[in-house]
Amino acid sequence: MLFPLSPPSPDHVRLSLRPLTLSDEARFRAVIFDLDGTLLHSVPSLTRVLNALFAEEGLAPLDEAQVCAMVGEGAGLLVARAYGARAVGSGTPEDPGHSGRVARFMACYGADPVSGATLYPGAAETLQHMAGRGVRLGLCTNKPEGPTRALLEAFALAPLLGAVIAGDTLPWRKPDPRPLLATLERLDVPPGEVLFVGDSAIDVACARNAGVPVVVLAHGYRQGPVEALGADRAFQGFDDLMPWLAKVAPGDRA
Template sequence: MSSLKAIIFDLDGTLVDSARDLRDAVNVLLAEEGLRQIDLDEVKSMIGDGAAKLVERAVSATGGDLSRLLELVARFLPIYEANAARHTEAYPGVVETLSSLRGLGLPLAVVTNKPYTATIDILEALGLRAYFDAVVGGDTLPERKPHPAPILAALKHLGVAPEAALMVGDNYHDVRAARAAGVRAFAVTYGYSHKPHAELGADRLINTMSELLPIVANAAAV
């Protein structure tokens, strides 16, 4: 890797495992609608494209009324945000890696399709907020990943050019957004990918967040 000046991270499936809290919130909504509950594997296959898409996928999978989607999303958000960090936890190696990256002097950002309020709540609850100079949520801009705008907004805030940045995510929309923004892309193999990892088109796959540090330390020293 050539010189690296900043790193952008996805949240769900990359920095944190939020599937249990998302499942619980979705199941509260489904129960209110008289629909069946979904399990953890089902919800993992639905995560990644924002709250509205998660609700749409869950309601569709359980035979609900999609004509009321906007209403259902509006009901889901406060249910989820009230307990967004109850079971959510950082993946192994995340805290140590973020701390070391900051020690290298690298500015860091989170760009996620999760609503901004829930994102901040989770980062603060897990003690991660202080590591990030910029946070862009799924409702911060009119666009969200795979559109490049959220990544470009984070980079503008950091004052870093796209070619000097790296995006680390777990799903196709992370890689597509990075490519569209002119940013390099790594993908973790432990998240909620909707495609085989080898088909994501990432520059590199990493199996744990801890694998990122030696790669980045070498690049940052260039």
Template structure:
């Protein structure tokens, strides 16, 4: 029997890839440049999900720093690029899920708020770039998640109705985008939920391992 969703769209950080330590390293290098206190990974985890400007803005606000965000971002982006491939890893089950879905003929895509220039190098480094037919970063389109536009763009690109796609994510941003686009949603519990209750997120499936995607009931 064919897979119930011909298009599966994945978030990246917190869903497929654990990049927390590298993001925290880049942020702390940026804070050090400003002679501001360092922050631990648990704190950084609570700031991830809405793009790098939001991340850095949260750090500056927490430090009560008066420096303009626009002046800080170039330094952060430099550190982000330098730290990108230090310690990233695929979450357990991610590689098997991608391989299994690809083998079934499912079209796979990435929709992340990570700056687009950092996405392909990360996927290449982790050995999974070849699985994806399209990659959208946070700056690929005029709107990014939680807007519906990126998901609808991918549906249109591959000729599928929103109900024929599946969004796989880990955050309130992913849930809002999927719900706004009318795209069915699967959430993982291990990412950046930031207080989101998966039971009240609109998700059809909540999972601890992406391999569970291979066992979705074919009844829609």
């Protein structure tokens, strides 16, 4: 089954975060997860790489809280924001030196995206449990595909996922709906039968733009209270999420 990925209008990409009603009686055949801030605590590894580059250039290091506020919209914007915080470049991808900085960052990060990264407690167990029940699982992230695949392999998540769309798999990134719709297409599940699990306003906007229900995890990367994201539901972590998922996504082997 194919779902058309027609180009949205610019206004469609940034819809207001209007919460939908999501009851315990909802049922989903598939669950799609974000990666950074949802399944994986990656800020320590990103901070390590940025500060290694900064040390080579005589720049003061960033702390993890600063980097946490910069992630979520792909490696290009992370690098632009990080260097902008040290008054190098304009802080935007339009800066003349931006492409070179991104290339250096990706070479360093791509060589070792795993050191310093950790799965959130209960993440692997939740995916294993849901996959064992026959729930279709996917991943939709703005992280580039190379590091994404390396991390999924390192943490033994790759075999559990039926579809992976990363930040450079397509020409678009979240909050554009097309990466999420492409993940649905690969799982062969329509929007009304899938749940998206994320941690940020970008994830919520992407899901809204795609017409997909969305819940968020409070342990992730965001600015402001989790309730302000406008998701259908918020959970503290996987220990809180998994019992609810077992009800709304029972799977065909439950």
